[in-house]
Amino acid sequence: MKYLPNILEIKAETTLNLLLARAKKVKTHSIDEYIESGGYNALKKALSMDPKEIIDWVDKSQLRGRGGAGFPTGKKWQFAVQNPPPRYFVCNADESEPGTFKDRVLIERDPHLLIEGMIISSYAIGAEKAFIYIRGEYPAGYYILRNAIEEAKSRGFLGKNILGSGYSLDIYVARGGGAYICGEETALIESLEGKRGHPRLKPPFPVQKGLWGCPTVVNNVETICNIPIIVEKGWEEYRYIGPSEYPGPKLFPVSGKIKKPGVYELPMNTTLRELIFKYAGGTLGNKKIKAILSGALDCFSADELDTPMDYSPKGFGGTGTVIVLTEEDNIVELCLKIAEFYEHESCGQCTPCRVGCYEQHNLLKKIIKGDASEKDWEAFIYINKHIQPTSICGLGAVAGRLIRQAMEKFPKEFERYKPTVVKY
Amino acid sequence: MFEKELEEKLKSHINYFPRKEQAILMCLHEIQNHYGYIPKESLKPLSDMIGLPLNHVEGVVAFYDMFDTESPARHRIRVCVSIVCHFMQKDKLISALKEKLGIDMGEVTEDGRFKLIPVQCIGGCSEAPLFMIDEDTYKFEGEEKLDEILAKYT
Ligand SMILES: Cc1cc2nc3c(=O)[nH]c(=O)nc-3n(C[C@H](O)[C@H](O)[C@H](O)COP(=O)(O)O)c2cc1C
Ligand code: SF4
Ligand code: FES
Numbered sequence: 001m002k003y004l005p006n007i008l009e010i011k012a013e014t015t016l017n018l019l020l021a022r023a024k025k026v027k028t029h030s031i032d033e034y035i036e037s038g039g040y041n042a043l044k045k046a047l048s049m050d051p052k053e054i055i056d057w058v059d060k061s062q063l064r065g066r067g068g069a070g071f072p073t074g075k076k077w078q079f080a081v082q083n084p085p086p087r088y089f090v091c092n093a094d095e096s097e098p099g100t101f102k103d104r105v106l107i108e109r110d111p112h113l114l115i116e117g118m119i120i121s122s123y124a125i126g127a128e129k130a131f132i133y134i135r136g137e138y139p140a141g142y143y144i145l146r147n148a149i150e151e152a153k154s155r156g157f158l159g160k161n162i163l164g165s166g167y168s169l170d171i172y173v174a175r176g177g178g179a180y181i182c183g184e185e186t187a188l189i190e191s192l193e194g195k196r197g198h199p200r201l202k203p204p205f206p207v208q209k210g211l212w213g214c215p216t217v218v219n220n221v222e223t224i225c226n227i228p229i230i231v232e233k234g235w236e237e238y239r240y241i242g243p244s245e246y247p248g249p250k251l252f253p254v255s256g257k258i259k260k261p262g263v264y265e266l267p268m269n270t271t272l273r274e275l276i277f278k279y280a281g282g283t284l285g286n287k288k289i290k291a292i293l294s295g296a297l298d299c300f301s302a303d304e305l306d307t308p309m310d311y312s313p314k315g316f317g318g319t320g321t322v323i324v325l326t327e328e329d330n331i332v333e334l335c336l337k338i339a340e341f342y343e344h345e346s347c348g349q350c351t352p353c354r355v356g357c358y359e360q361h362n363l364l365k366k367i368i369k370g371d372a373s374e375k376d377w378e379a380f381i382y383i384n385k386h387i388q389p390t391s392i393c394g395l396g397a398v399a400g401r402l403i404r405q406a407m408e409k410f411p412k413e414f415e416r417y418k419p420t421v422v423k424y
Numbered sequence: 425m426f427e428k429e430l431e432e433k434l435k436s437h438i439n440y441f442p443r444k445e446q447a448i449l450m451c452l453h454e455i456q457n458h459y460g461y462i463p464k465e466s467l468k469p470l471s472d473m474i475g476l477p478l479n480h481v482e483g484v485v486a487f488y489d490m491f492d493t494e495s496p497a498r499h500r501i502r503v504c505v506s507i508v509c510h511f512m513q514k515d516k517l518i519s520a521l522k523e524k525l526g527i528d529m530g531e532v533t534e535d536g537r538f539k540l541i542p543v544q545c546i547g548g549c550s551e552a553p554l555f556m557i558d559e560d561t562y563k564f565e566g567e568e569k570l571d572e573i574l575a576k577y578t
């Protein structure tokens with residue numbers, strides 16, 4: 001590669017050696033290194049299979065989307081192929097949730113795993129054009145992917161008549177421009193069409209009307225990287241990785257007040273406690289844990305350390321992001337940062353989200369300064385409750401959630417700032 | 425019109441995608457890299473190349489955070505002020521940067537060398553606190569190291 005920006009040496013550890021088999025090493029693996037370790041064998045196998053059979057395998061593997069919502073991937077693909085072509089396949093590499101850096105490690109270190117996954121996925125759903133939408137703040141990833149695509153083309157894995165199968169595919173890489181909302185799949189599609197990233201009303205879902213009104217599958221980087229593993233091992237063997245209800249490897253980006261921050265690849269029957277203490281070395285200075293955040297979504301307390309890292313209703317869920325805060329950290333200050341984040345990232349389309357995120361942040365600033373009157377407190381609580389119900393997209397739906405959980409789980413932290421006791 | 429070299433780059437982005445309007449963000453990155461910001465005068469020629477109204481291009485520029493039509497600077501320092509960096513002492517990094525450059529957040533140094541920009545999470549939180557200079561991502565490893573890094577950008 002001619003030019004590569006400076007990249008980070010993020011620690012990556014694995015007990016499974018699947019998604020991070022190569023990426024645990026801090027380097028970008030070339031196509032030769034990828035092929036040497038068995039890469040592109042899954043593609044060869046896939047091209048000898050009927051596309052329907054691949055979808056069936058992915059369905060039976062019980063793979064769920066790793067982009068946050070945990071939607072079953074096989075089901076999504078089944079919906080897509082019910083609609084007539086042209087169909088498109090889109091890789092969501094917008095990764096902008098605070099605390100999340102798992103996709104980055106895959107993109108920068110093992111780009112061919114992602115590309116092989118994209119080719120198989122596109123073949124399965126009958127797409128002849130596929131796109132990777134990578135966030136603007138990952139320039140190195142952009143160059144690495146462009147380069148890897150050229151490498152794959154030169155070996156006949158991409159382009160016209162892939163490996164003599166008669167199937168043709170082009171993959172395009174597009175960069176974002178610094179907007180968290182473009183990770184939401186319909187906003188991403190708008191952005192990919194060259195527009196502002198305003199989420200669309202659903203339904204219709206992207207699998208019905210996505211890019212240019214055509215059926216489109218949007219999957220997360222980590223989800224796609226599971227596809228070669230499923231094809232290579234077969235769905236039955238894949239189902240033995242981790243717990244039977246939530247099979248497959250999962251990446252957990254761990255950061256905050258922790259001794260060994262980094263990305264961990266583990267099965268989903270791992271608990272939050274094991275992840276933090278057994279793998280990530282416990283807290284900095286052995287301080288007591290106060291809160292664990294799954295990005296900007298949920299807030300867990302130290303009483304909830306036995307939460308399993310899976311997609312069950314009581315599981316950790318989401319992207320697998322773990323941010324650890326300890327006894328020294330101020331929860332109200334945390335809420336202020338969360339409110340700031342949502343205010344900054346609301347796209348402004350719907351009134352409750354636009355006004356709500358702004359006011360929530362504003363009132364919280366007052367509260368933390370000690371300037372909030374009882375009326376301000378009431379307004380704050382009212383707004384926090386009402387951002388959610390009438391929003392177009394998931395951002396508005398969760399913009400008040402972590403803060404509400406924090407108020408419920410850490411009432412004392414908030415009391416300090418209250419003139420009189422206000423009931424939530 | 426654009427200078428030849430930049431125009432070639434923009435054309436290559438426009439020809440790369442199945443539909444030319446898809447290249448708009450790529451072109452904006454390219455223009456910003458070239459001029460150190462996005463001059464307002466560049467938007468009309470860009471809209472002509474892409475074949476969409478100026479109004480559309482202006483709307484896109486305004487929507488995306490990374491694009492700056494206000495202040496030219498040779499290098500953009502993006503400092504993460506998001507959750508993890510906040511609790512991992514981002515303030516130390518910020519005050520070191522402010523002091524070394526003699527500017528506040530959002531400002532450009534007098535010689536036009538650096539602009540200091542607060543940003544949300546840049547996705548490398550295990551290494552917090554983090555910052556980017558142009559396309560490079562760095563962690564904060566003390567003031568001496570910071571001097572070394574800054575010296576690379578003239
Ligand atoms: C505000 C918002 C931001 C999102 N950001 C991302 C993101 O950065 N990356 C991602 O893969 N999914 C993100 N999602 C989820 C996507 O909308 C979509 O569900 C996902 O890309 C589907 O892929 P999966 O089924 O493989 O998980 C976001 C959703 C919302 C509501
Ligand atoms: S909920 Fe918020 S972010 Fe989502 S579309 Fe509405 S205004 Fe935009
Ligand atoms: S919070 Fe600063 S890089 Fe993620």
